[in-house]
Amino acid sequence: MPQISLAPSDSPLAQAPVVAEVVRNDFVESVHHGVVAALDRDGSRLIALGPVDAPILPRSSLKPLQTVAMLRAGAEFASEELVALSAASHSGEDFHQEGARRILDAVGLDATALQNTPSRPLDDAAAREFIQAGQEPTALAQNCSGKHAGMLAACVAADWDTGTYLQADHPLQRLIVEVIEELTGEPVTVTTVDGCGAPAHGVTPVGLARAFGRIAGAGEGTPERRVADAIAAHPEWLGGTGRDVTRLIAGVPGLIAKDGAESVYAVGLADGTGLTVKIADGAERARVVVATAALRHLGARELGPEVGRVLAELDAEAVVKGHGQKVGVVRALLG
Template identity: 70%
Template sequence: MPSPTQQTSDSPLADAPVVAEVVRGGFVESVHHGVVALTDADGTVDLAMGPVDAPVLPRSSLKPMQAIAMLRAGADLQGELLALASASHSGQQRHLDGARHILAAVGLDESALRNTPDLPLDEDERRAWIRDGAPPTSLGQNCSGKHAGMLAACVAAGWDTATYLDPGHPLQRLVVEVIEEFTGERVEVATVDGCGAPALGVSSAGLARAFGRIAAAEPGTEAGRVAEAIRSHPEFLGGTGRDVTELISAVPGLIAKDGAESVYAVGLADGRGLSVKITDGGERARVVVTTAVLRRAGVDGLGPQAGPTMDALDARAVVRGHGEPVGEVRAVLPGQG
């Protein structure tokens, strides 16, 4: 029995398997546990690691589905601005200008944004803001494209713009409907995201299934429009040097979206989907696990840049000793080795 000072977790995530190892000089120094789900085109689970049917908070990985809801509400979002509405952008000038454009098109400005003020994600932009004494703003925060899109949807539908973050608002109820449609399951967990919008829980399998369905959606449908915007403008979904931007750019037909607390969701044009959740919330293992599963799915054969780009992304997870590479972060998959 646990001692009086010992605490145990009743979260399904506590029993997640090891999905990555941190290797230093051939010695396994640390491990990361996680949940991985790979779904077929029909939505069935092809690869499961950990409790894939237990709810997780996908955080910003839900943004493409939130963007679908914006379109259904009547928001006039096209191309790069639709990608931005699906984004956790880096806060580069094009991102800020895009969010302003979305707002101005419906007669609003950045004072209408209700997301939490922050500095840009991009390190160079963040340093520049700090150097110039610029304060955190809602526009500079990485979710401002999504919030601008939500406001545009509210104006189009004739809904109140001041309360658009309320879980009972018509837009947020529509978001839940879209998520349930694409995941094929009920939203049973609802809390508050870092930006102030509702954070909704779905299973890892449901998240993978949803991304496969969006990636394979018919052109011209709301989901098809979101997928095409992401593929055509990945620099608006993330930003310069972001792994999600580089992965989308390199693999034909792929869509992807990163989320806080180490979530990654990927959809392929043939309808397969992938979700990764590193249970400690750290970012170090997220990409290498994602790329390892994508290789197992044969994605490295989709275009000449797919394999080299994934190799380059993996190489960023180098382990250093005295400034020199001495190891790696490597994925641990079933049947490996």
């Protein structure tokens, strides 16, 4: 029989510790490796599990930073809901799509200016209606349309070309890199293409946590404060009806959060604490329970009597089923 050998992975994620277990009838069926980083306002490390200083791709978790850049470029939004939408990976519900239209209408553009990848809504009910109506995938329904509309609004405000806004050397994209480097406190060393076609930048979990702490704890009158306040006040515009990120933001006073593809979760607390969770294999089922465990470790339950209930409700959804019944859980291993 031929021997099989495996080439060693040179990714730091290959060395990440186990942060969650999938348990079926008290038997550990699977494990998830991951990275968890948390910093306080002064930069002291409160949690450091795994390769926290090696770059990851935060994907959509960078959207609040991108929205800060849009505001610095002069983008104007008619309401704070639309600021939150510009930082969203929205579910494609009617109000999300209409909001993206409003951003475009205000700067004299329409949906044909969007260059994000056409898709159907993420929300199950909205997607069913979409299909039943015979609609083809559209850029407006895709979860990044708010971000792309906001980018176009920034380009119009700054008198930058709207036809090339996704190119890495475009003035807006260069400004976004500057903002990411400023808020994370580190250089961007990795740039790829995101699922929606926009540049996707790599930063470390420590840097991402630092950025979210800085946004959540920003001073009045700053673009960072405006982004944080919009997200905290309108989480359904950042996520969607019933989404875990929506419920987490709504349930913890002063908290902002943003989920990202390949199982990234970034969180900022009002006191300037920042948190990053990255599940190494990209499986989303472990992301929330690791994030809630980290928030408990950081003392989130002290923020109010309802916080513990919200965290417990989110954990309770991470179930393992057998014949339609709960027979186990996905549980975090953070002590």
